[in-house]
Amino acid sequence: MTEQLPTGATASVVSAKGVGRRYGPTVALHDVSLTVRPGESHALVGRNGAGKSTLVSLITGLSKPDTGTIEFGGEPAPPISQREAWRSRVACVYQYSTVIPHLTVAENLFLNRQSGGKFAISWKKLRSQSRELLDSWGVEVDVDTPAGELSVEDRQFVEIARALSYGARFIVLDEPTAQLDRQAIERLFVRMRDLQAAGVTFLFISHHLHEVYDVCQAVTVLRDARHVVTAPVSQLSRAELVDAMTGEQGGVIVADAASREKLAEDSAAAVTVDSLSGDSFENVSFQLRRGEVLGFAGSNASGKHQLAETVYGLRKPSAGTVSVGGKVLEPGDVLAAMRAGIGCVPRDRHHQGLVLGLSIADNATMSILDRLGPGGIASPAARTKVATKAVADYGIVTAGPNELVSSLSGGNQQKVVLARSLASDPNVLVLINPTAGVDVKSKQALLAVVDRVRAEGKAVVIVSDELDDLRLSDRVLVMRAGEVVAEHQAGWSDGDLVADIEGVELHD
Amino acid sequence: MTDVLVASPVRAKRTGWLRELALLPALVVLILIGGLVNDSFLSFDNLISVLGASAALALVVLGESLVLITGKFDLSLESTVGIAPALGAMLVIPALSAGFGTELPTFAGLVAILVVGAAVGVVNAFLIIKLQLNAFIVTLAMQIVLRGLLVGATNGKTLFDLPESFTNLSTTTFLSLPMSVWLAGIAFAIAGWILRYHRIGRALYAIGGNREAARAAGIRVDRISMMVFVVAGVLAALGGLVLTGYVGALNAGQGSGMVFTVFAAAVIGGISLDGGRGTMFGALTGVLLIGVVQNLLTLSQVPAFWIQSVYGGIILVALIISRFASGKSQL
Numbered sequence: 014m015t016e017q018l019p020t021g022a023t024a025s026v027v028s029a030k031g032v033g034r035r036y037g038p039t040v041a042l043h044d045v046s047l048t049v050r051p052g053e054s055h056a057l058v059g060r061n062g063a064g065k066s067t068l069v070s071l072i073t074g075l076s077k078p079d080t081g082t083i084e085f086g087g088e089p090a091p092p093i094s095q096r097e098a099w100r101s102r103v104a105c106v107y108q109y110s111t112v113i114p115h116l117t118v119a120e121n122l123f124l125n126r127q128s129g130g131k132f133a134i135s136w137k138k139l140r141s142q143s144r145e146l147l148d149s150w151g152v153e154v155d156v157d158t159p160a161g162e163l164s165v166e167d168r169q170f171v172e173i174a175r176a177l178s179y180g181a182r183f184i185v186l187d188e189p190t191a192q193l194d195r196q197a198i199e200r201l202f203v204r205m206r207d208l209q210a211a212g213v214t215f216l217f218i219s220h221h222l223h224e225v226y227d228v229c230q231a232v233t234v235l236r237d238a239r240h241v242v243t244a245p246v247s248q249l250s251r252a253e254l255v256d257a258m259t260g261e262q263g264g265v266i267v268a269d270a271a272s273r274e275k276l277a278e279d280s281a282a283a284v285t286v287d288s289l290s291g292d293s294f295e296n297v298s299f300q301l302r303r304g305e306v307l308g309f310a311g312s313n314a315s316g317k318h319q320l321a322e323t324v325y326g327l328r329k330p331s332a333g334t335v336s337v338g339g340k341v342l343e344p345g346d347v348l349a350a351m352r353a354g355i356g357c358v359p360r361d362r363h364h365q366g367l368v369l370g371l372s373i374a375d376n377a378t379m380s381i382l383d384r385l386g387p388g389g390i391a392s393p394a395a396r397t398k399v400a401t402k403a404v405a406d407y408g409i410v411t412a413g414p415n416e417l418v419s420s421l422s423g424g425n426q427q428k429v430v431l432a433r434s435l436a437s438d439p440n441v442l443v444l445i446n447p448t449a450g451v452d453v454k455s456k457q458a459l460l461a462v463v464d465r466v467r468a469e470g471k472a473v474v475i476v477s478d479e480l481d482d483l484r485l486s487d488r489v490l491v492m493r494a495g496e497v498v499a500e501h502q503a504g505w506s507d508g509d510l511v512a513d514i515e516g517v518e519l520h521d
Numbered sequence: 522m523t524d525v526l527v528a529s530p531v532r533a534k535r536t537g538w539l540r541e542l543a544l545l546p547a548l549v550v551l552i553l554i555g556g557l558v559n560d561s562f563l564s565f566d567n568l569i570s571v572l573g574a575s576a577a578l579a580l581v582v583l584g585e586s587l588v589l590i591t592g593k594f595d596l597s598l599e600s601t602v603g604i605a606p607a608l609g610a611m612l613v614i615p616a617l618s619a620g621f622g623t624e625l626p627t628f629a630g631l632v633a634i635l636v637v638g639a640a641v642g643v644v645n646a647f648l649i650i651k652l653q654l655n656a657f658i659v660t661l662a663m664q665i666v667l668r669g670l671l672v673g674a675t676n677g678k679t680l681f682d683l684p685e686s687f688t689n690l691s692t693t694t695f696l697s698l699p700m701s702v703w704l705a706g707i708a709f710a711i712a713g714w715i716l717r718y719h720r721i722g723r724a725l726y727a728i729g730g731n732r733e734a735a736r737a738a739g740i741r742v743d744r745i746s747m748m749v750f751v752v753a754g755v756l757a758a759l760g761g762l763v764l765t766g767y768v769g770a771l772n773a774g775q776g777s778g779m780v781f782t783v784f785a786a787a788v789i790g791g792i793s794l795d796g797g798r799g800t801m802f803g804a805l806t807g808v809l810l811i812g813v814v815q816n817l818l819t820l821s822q823v824p825a826f827w828i829q830s831v832y833g834g835i836i837l838v839a840l841i842i843s844r845f846a847s848g849k850s851q852l
Contacts, residue, residue: 047799327737351739365737368730370797379727379738382720389720396723 023088025184026051026214027072027103032081034067041067044081045240047233049183054205054215056225056246059235060258060424065218068235069185074099085183104176105185105496106169108192108450114161121160122175150174151207155480159275161414166197170204177213185216190224191450194312194478198484202228222254234258269484270505276305276487284355284441286324289333292511293319294495296333301472302439306463308486309476310514313467314419315492318360318445321476325357325443326350327365337441351380356439358430358447362423366430369419373411374400376418376429381436403432408458424455431462442466448482460485480507543846544790544806547839551813559820567816569698573691575812576701577602577749577767579805580760581779582786583705583712584753586804589787590716591650591749592796594656596781598757601641602776605758606765607671609634610680611688618682619675627684630763638758641667642751650747652732653701664780672773683765691766701763707727708756713801721745729796785810789843810839 025048034042040062059065070076072083074093083090091098093425107259111359112121122143127134139173143156152170156161163171171191174504176184186205190198205215225232226246234241234257241257242249249257280302289297294316301307311317322328329345336342344351350357359365367376376397377502378385385391385399400414407428411421418426427447444463448456462486467473475482483489491499493515499513555562579596588595613630616622625633645663649656691701716722728742729736736742765771784794790807792799814835823831844850 128812129551218691325737347736348626348739348741358735359734359737365731368727368734370730371726375726379723379740382723382740385720390718391720392718520725 023431024048024051025084026086027216028080028084028087029072030082030084030163032068032071032083032136034071034076034079040238042071042078043238045235045238046081046084046357047072047083047240047243049214049216050231052209052212053212053231054209054217054229056217056219056232057235058222058232058254058258059223059241060454062233063258063452064238065235067238069105069216069218073103073105073185079373097270100176101180103183103185104173104179104181105187106172106176106189108188109159110168111172112160112163112168112286115159117157117158118147118154118163118171119156121272122146122156122178122234135138138500147174147298149426150177151204164189164197166190166201169201173204173208181216182212183216185218187218188220188450189217190219194314195511196312198224200385210426220450222251225254255453258452260352269290270306270487276302278335280304283337284324285336287336288331288333289320289323289335290333290392291319291323291328291330292316294323294492297492297497298333299490299497301474303440303472304470305465306467306473306486308489309474309492310478310480310483310489310510311492312514313478314494315514316495317476320492321357321443321445321474322360324350324474325355325359327357327359340482351439354437354440355443356380356434356441357443358427358434358445360445361449362430367418367426370417372417373421373429374407374414377403377414377432377436380433399436400432403429403436407432407462423457424451424458425450427455427459431459435462435466439471441474443476445476446478446482446483447475448477448479456481480510483510542799544803544810544843547842547846548806548810548813551810551817554782554832554843555813555817555820558817562820563799563818564616567820571809571812571816572702572838573767574816575762575808576691576699576705576783577760577807578761578779578786578811579705580708580753580756581783582790582804583708584756584760585783585799586787586790586792586799587712587725587749588753589686589792589794590725590729590796590799591746592732593746593750594660594778596657596660596749596752597641597645597663597667598760599776599779600664600671600752601638601754602761602764602779603771603773604667604671604761605634605637605641606687607675607680607773608637608682609762610765610771611674612684613684613687614680615852619678619680629687631682631686634762635755635756638754638756638761639751641757642754643747646747646750649750650743668777671775675773675837677773679770681770683769687762688766688769701703704759708759709805713790716801716810725749728799729793729798731797747757748822770783782811782836785840787834789839791843807843814839 029045029047031044031046032042045064045068046255047068056064057068071078074090075221077093085102113124119140120243123139127139140156147154147156151175154167154490155170160168160171166397173184189201193201209215221223229246231243232246232249232254233243234254236258275440280299283303285299286297286299297320299307309317309321319328323330326342326345326347326349334341337353337355340353342353363369378396382391383389385395404411404414409425409428412426418429421429431447446460451459460482463473475486477483487503489501489510490497491501491503491510501510533547561567571701581602585595585598609630611620612623612625612633614620615624641663645660648654648659689700691699693700695703716725721722724735724740724745727738727740728746732742761776764775786807787804789810790799790805791803818828818832
């Protein structure tokens with residue numbers, strides 16, 4: 014692939030030339046060049062493991078390139094040890110919080126420079142400085158709030174403001190939209206455009222390609238540690254972009270439920286939820302039949318996650334029942350749900366899905382440890398055997414079943430979680446955000462497994478923020494403020510569904 | 522992009538047993554040094570006595586390691602080491618020898634020792650798991666309470682005239698090893714087996730590694746965590762019984778200060794204080810390392826007033842050595 018870097022008259026904000034980085038035997042980045050011009054929002058896309066993280070760590074000065082050079086505004090980058098110098102040139106807002114949760118917003122903004130050079134901290138001055146800083150960038154957050162209590166959205170704005178206060182006018186946003194709902198994403202984009210107008214340059218990383226078209230002017234694609242293409246967004250169609258990322262023809266292929274045969278009318282009920290109420294949702298009832306896929310859509314505050322977690326027993330309902338095969342399940346009991354044949358991919362693989370310090374084998378067998386041998390014996394050989402099969406069945410890219418899950422990419426980690434939820438051969442599979450933070454190819458693999466499971470006659474519940482995930486569903490229930498407000502049969506249009514999710518009249 | 526700062530994708534190679542053996546060279550070197558420093562160190566009798574003296578510590582370290590692997594703490598084990606055998610003995614020995622005057626059969630006394638250990642574990646488990654109190658401060662308080670109870674019950678005196686079956690464990694031998702050593706060895710073998718080959722053992726690692734994920738996988742997190750505290754209490758009580766037999770009497774300070782050694786042995790042996798990591802083989806190596814150091818200190822006749830500082834210093838050095846021998850951080 015050749016580079017087509019536009020050589021404009023304006024100096025670049027950052028320019029990486031032929032940078033490469035190895036970690037032991039692994040080439041994390043090979044001869045990659047990136048030029049970001051002042052005032053643009055430049056998208057950096059690629060599948061998990063494509064080298065985005067490594068490139069970001071190089072241009073933010075967290076690690077040093079083995080080959081190549083990095084320049085800021087035409088001048089060579091400062092040495093790695095000079096954090097101050099780096100901080101005044103570039104800042105990164107990570108997907109995961111880098112604020113100190115128990116300290117106030119004000120203190121987080123001026124951490125380690127609270128006193129302004131003097132000996133004692135003037136809290137009054139600190140607060141007014143913070144207020145001034147946030148006001149100047151239009152961030153409406155109370156400076157006395159503990160930073161840990163901020164919403165993801167506000168936390169990101171605070172981090173952006175902090176970066177700007179160090180003098181940086183080039184900001185890397187690492188998957189800023191991953192944890193935001195639609196409205197918050199819109200507000201983020203409005204803010205980004207405002208800042209752009211004020212002369213701030215962004216490097217924007219996202220798995221959601223439509224966002225690239227919404228907010229960026231240029232895009233760079235990485236694949237397998239190499240640079241594939243850099244082009245103005247306007248000159249690259251979506252299909253071309255996906256091709257560049259996957260190295261294959263065709264975009265995301267998901268078997269739409271509308272294209273398959275309708276579910277047989279006499280299909281037996283797999284799970285019945287009767288007027289279930291709990292944390293953030295009220296009086297939800299539905300029945301799920303064998304071989305059916307039921308989608309749940311809604312904003313983050315809709316209560317859809319909590320509903321799914323309650324069905325699986327992770328949360329205790331305040332009223333109502335979940336029954337499988339006519340038998341009412343013990344409320345709030347994961348093991349009872351599992352024994353009744355419910356499997357679950359929890360919402361957040363780091364928080365609830367995986368034990369990162371353990372191997373694939375340990376994670377994949379965690380829910381079936383009592384079935385591996387007589388009297389609860391779960392020998393390493395038995396665990397490895399199950400995991401070896403899972404690695405093959407779900408296409409987990411790994412050195413072997415005894416590799417630690419912490420060294421896998423996000424997509425492969427998610428496959429391990431899916432493998433575990435299916436290890437117990439459940440009749441009902443509950444998936445919560447199954448493809449969050451996962452690259453296009455892994456997404457296809459994961460959804461293909463779900464489709465296979467459905468074809469085997471299992472019932473599936475998919476709770477997701479991504480429309481692609483929901484396409485597999487025979488019907489989608491839309492939740493808003495804890496209630497089911499609409500039902501869409503397979504074949505729904507994106508616009509209709511989104512309008513129901515947001516609670517707005519369709520305007521296009 | 523979830524692993525931005527975990528930059529190194531270097532494969533965690535499957536070193537398994539090799540990594541487990543990392544501490545063995547350190548142990549061998551220490552033993553060789555011991556042989557050079559002191560002629561009698563490498564004698565058969567002395568090596569046996571190292572084992573005999575380590576048996577009690579080994580049992581307590583075993584209990585502590587299980588608690589640590591599940592990501593919790595137990596500082597009260599050292600007081601259980603004192604109070605469990607003491608209460609057991611006082612139920613048996615006559616009032617004249619400072620007993621309660623109940624003069625129960627010896628067997629009942631032995632059972633009582635284990636029951637006391639289990640009871641302490643139940644209380645700890647209830648406070649920490651059910652009431653969600655902080656394990657560190659709860660077990661520290663429990664350590665002080667139990668020590669106080671022991672001193673109060675005995676008026677601070679030492680219990681002599683113990684029934685023979687209380688000391689048999691440490692005084693009778695089988696194949697020239699004290700029964701206590703066999704007991705500790707078997708306990709380690711069973712625990713090691715369970716941790717590697719049984720679902721309960723794997724559940725301990727899962728719980729210590731990520732409680733939420735373990736719960737979502739259908740593991741009875743609370744039940745198992747509570748059980749571990751009880752098992753640790755029982756093991757500490759057993760350790761106390763072994764120590765009683767080894768000393769031949771039971772003073773009110775039995776086990777006092779032991780918790781430092783217990784944690785040192787566990788950490789030197791590669792048990793993570795953060796939970797989710799460590800093996801019984803490692804813990805056992807840690808125990809033996811400390812046993813050898815203690816023995817060497819006794820043999821080389823370090824003046825009594827200096828022995829603590831030397832001992833503490835050596836443990837620090839051992840921690841540093843194990844950090845680099847195993848290549849793992851001890852967080």
